[in-house]
Each structure stands twice: as C-alpha cells, then as structure tokens.
Amino acid sequence: xxxxxxxxxxxxxxxxxxxxxxxxxxxxxxxxxxxxxxxxxxxxxxxxxxxxxxxxxxxxxxxxxxxxxxxxxxxxxxxxxxxxxxxxxxxxxxxxxxxxxxxxxxxxxxxxxxxxxxxxxxxxxxxxxxxxxxxxxxxxxxxxxxxxxxxxxxxxxxxxxxxxxxxxxxxxxxxxxxxxxxxxxxxxxxxxxxxxxxxxxxxxxxxxxxxxxxxxxxxxxxxxxxxxxxxxxxxxxxxxxxxxxxxxxxxxxxxxxxxxxxxxxxxxxxxxxxxxxxxxxxxxxxxxxxxxxxxxxxxxxxxxxxxxxxxxxxxxxxxxxxxxxxxxxxxxxxxxxxxxxxxxxxxxxxxxxxxxxxxxxxxxxxxxxxxxxxxxxxxxxxxxxxxxxxxxxxxxxxxxxxxxxxxxxxxxxxxxxxxxxxxxxxxxxxxxxxxxxxxxxxxxxxxxxxxxxxxxxxxxxxxxxxxxx
Ligand SMILES: [Zn+2]
Numbered sequence: 001x002x003x004x005x006x007x008x009x010x011x012x013x014x015x016x017x018x019x020x021x022x023x024x025x026x027x028x029x030x031x032x033x034x035x036x037x038x039x040x041x042x043x044x045x046x047x048x049x050x051x052x053x054x055x056x057x058x059x060x061x062x063x064x065x066x067x068x069x070x071x072x073x074x075x076x077x078x079x080x081x082x083x084x085x086x087x088x089x090x091x092x093x094x095x096x097x098x099x100x101x102x103x104x105x106x107x108x109x110x111x112x113x114x115x116x117x118x119x120x121x122x123x124x125x126x127x128x129x130x131x132x133x134x135x136x137x138x139x140x141x142x143x144x145x146x147x148x149x150x151x152x153x154x155x156x157x158x159x160x161x162x163x164x165x166x167x168x169x170x171x172x173x174x175x176x177x178x179x180x181x182x183x184x185x186x187x188x189x190x191x192x193x194x195x196x197x198x199x200x201x202x203x204x205x206x207x208x209x210x211x212x213x214x215x216x217x218x219x220x221x222x223x224x225x226x227x228x229x230x231x232x233x234x235x236x237x238x239x240x241x242x243x244x245x246x247x248x249x250x251x252x253x254x255x256x257x258x259x260x261x262x263x264x265x266x267x268x269x270x271x272x273x274x275x276x277x278x279x280x281x282x283x284x285x286x287x288x289x290x291x292x293x294x295x296x297x298x299x300x301x302x303x304x305x306x307x308x309x310x311x312x313x314x315x316x317x318x319x320x321x322x323x324x325x326x327x328x329x330x331x332x333x334x335x336x337x338x339x340x341x342x343x344x345x346x347x348x349x350x351x352x353x354x355x356x357x358x359x360x361x362x363x364x365x366x367x368x369x370x371x372x373x374x375x376x377x378x379x380x381x382x383x384x385x386x387x388x389x390x391x392x393x394x395x396x397x398x399x400x401x402x403x404x405x406x407x408x409x410x411x412x413x414x415x416x417x418x419x420x421x422x423x424x425x426x427x428x429x430x431x432x433x434x435x436x437x438x439x440x441x442x443x444x445x446x447x448x449x450x451x452x453x454x455x456x457x458x459x460x461x462x463x464x465x466x467x468x469x
Contacts, residue, residue, distance in 0.1 A: 004050040011056035016373035033418035064123025064381035066361020069315025072113035098130035103140040114148030116325040123381035155200030175211035232266035284364040291317030299341035313364035
C-alpha cells in the first residue's frame, strides 16, 4: 500500500477542478504536504495506509480560501475607527497605531488575525504591514504568520510622499531607504513555498512617480510582485490628476507601471478605460467588499471586471476597516454587494464567488499550479464544514451553503500544506485562549498610548495571562 500522512474519508468534496466536480463519499490522501490522490473513499482508502485517518462523514471539504489582502496588525484597532472617511481614519487610527506598536505587540495581533482566518477556512494570506518602525517589526510579523501555519506573502508599505495628504512624517522616507530595507528582508527571508516577501505601496497619493518606477525596476529584476491599493475611492484619481494631469490607471499605463505582477487592491472607482488597461496588462484584482462598505468607499464593478476577463480574488482587508477577519463574511458580502449594486439578484452566483476565493486567489498570487483546487499533485490546502448548527442546515447546494449559510462555527477542519491547523474547531498548535487574552490586553495598552477612544479600561478583562509582560 502507498503511504499517506493524512487520509480524509467519507467527505463530500467540492474539488473546484476544471469541471467543478463534486465527489460524494470522497477521500483525500495527503503525503508530504501534497494531495497524493483523491476520489471515491472505497478506492482511495484501500490504496493508502495513513498515519492519521479522519472520518469526515457528514462534512463538506473545500479548497482552502485565499485571502489576498490584509493588514493583520490592525486587529489591534477593531472598534476604534468607526464612522470615519478613509483619509480621516488613516490619520486618526491606523497611522498612530502603526507608529506606536511594538514588535512584540505586532506578533500577538498578527497571530490573532491568523487564528480567525484559520477559523474561517483561509489557508493563504497576503499581508500588508505598514512601514516597520524597526526591523524587528518585520521579524515579529513574519514569525506570527509562520507560527500560524498559513501560507503567507508578507509586504511592508513603501511611502516616499504624502505629507500634504496628512501622511505622518515618520511614515515617509526616501525610496533608497525602502529598497535597502527590502534588500535586507529578501536576504533574511528568501522565498519558500510557505512564505515570501513582496513589495507593497499604500496608495497613489503616498508615492512619487520616481519612487514608484524605482520599485518597479527592482520588482522586474527580482521577479517580485507589487501589491497596491488602487482606486479605493475618489481621492486616488483626484490627487493624481492634480499632480500628473491624468487619472491613476492611464497615468500608470503611460509610465509603464502596470504589469501581470501587480495585485491591485479595491479597484472601486474603475472607468471602462481603466478596466481595458488592466486587461491589456493582465493586472490582478483583490476585491474587499466588507472594507468598501465599512469605509463607504463604494461598490467595485467586480462583475464588469470579471466579464472583461480580469483575475478576481477576495480579501478581508485589515480589521481596522472590517472589525473582523472573517473570510466567510467576505464571501457573502461579495455576492450581496454585486446584487444590490446591479439591483439584480442574478448579477453573480455562489459558484463565481467561490471561484474568486479559491482559483482566482491562487491565480492572483501566481500559485494556480499549486493551490486553489483539490487535485492530485497540488498542495494540501483545504477546510471542512460540518452541519453542526442551525445556521447551516439544511444543505441542498454545498456551494450556496458555504457562501450564504456558513459561519466560523461551522468550520471544523483547516489543513494548510498538509498540516492540520484546526481539528474539531480546535486550533492544534497554538494556545488560542492564551493568545486571545494577550490580544485584548495588548490592544488596550496600545489604544491608551495612542490616545484612542477605547471605551473600556484596563483591568475589566480580569486576570491577564502571565505569558504577556
Ligand atoms: Zn488595505
């Protein structure tokens, strides 16, 4: 018999393969982080001898969800930035937090965010830290992502402009400083299957044309993608027209910034010309519906971009503009927002939304050969839901149930790279209760230091775990 590390049996498997096959009473054999085989339980179980076998009777297995946009450290700011437009919110909440946060605090907040992602079926995350106030901030952010067991892409924002738009002076540095910082990061963290360092830029109004093209040059030389918020709201076009005389995307086309290695976040304000230019350069899109609603940014023309042939993926965005890190909520909101925007219930279907969160996410990261679907040879990134609460039953259409009826309480198993991160809804490799306690305490301390309007006081939480000091 062939050897397997892990064998899942008797599951209903939503494969997301080319034919979108669904296997009833299916099994998946996992060996050394990859799917060795999948198919009918009778066939697979008789072929493989596994170290661990999980009976998945009554459970539905999906490919792991790919969260293509996040600011994990912002877990600290849940509930502090209510009811503010994005510029005010950046100046009042996220920037002061980013300046004051310690590397040790970053570790706790990033890990807390990752734990919620695991609870909501995510196995891959692209994180956008702000500028690291010290190099250790990168180290601790990356250490938390690595400890979480998620597949990750780490970025830290490059800002060489923006004081006139209230970007705090401490966030701004010459482009050479950032290139040096990234060179150190690339040396310390060479890319692996699990983690790689990518470039990121906060917004069109936080970078100069020269700085942007300097990053593009290094990106081309090192084959490193760039993640960037683009056209999140009206401010991007307004500021770039004022500075350079053209809307953002036509200007980027003119200077040669657009490329297949650009992952554009938000893309709410998109003209037909903008979409055409993105198609021309195969720019990838990350849609963040909860954040767009939270900040009142607008409704991204996602179906229009999808129909034009663009690769669409989904992101939760940082907890600062979401207040949670729930990917399942993002799936549901992605569907509902397109429907309400079009005033048409048939504007998007559940299958398309699942495609964005799996295959689209994989393609947006250039990982379509490795993740995004459950097929032999691909990485074993998956999660399972159980019919264990009234919220999800009855199930008639597994995909519709996932998009519209599931919550984190229904996610019982999460596996990334063949490793079981959560089983029976219990995190396997981290003291989750301890991290939650440390997160609450650290967030209160940080809010107090930043003069934020926390409505709770230190001490009400009770005994703080002794691990945090
Ligand atoms: Zn963002």
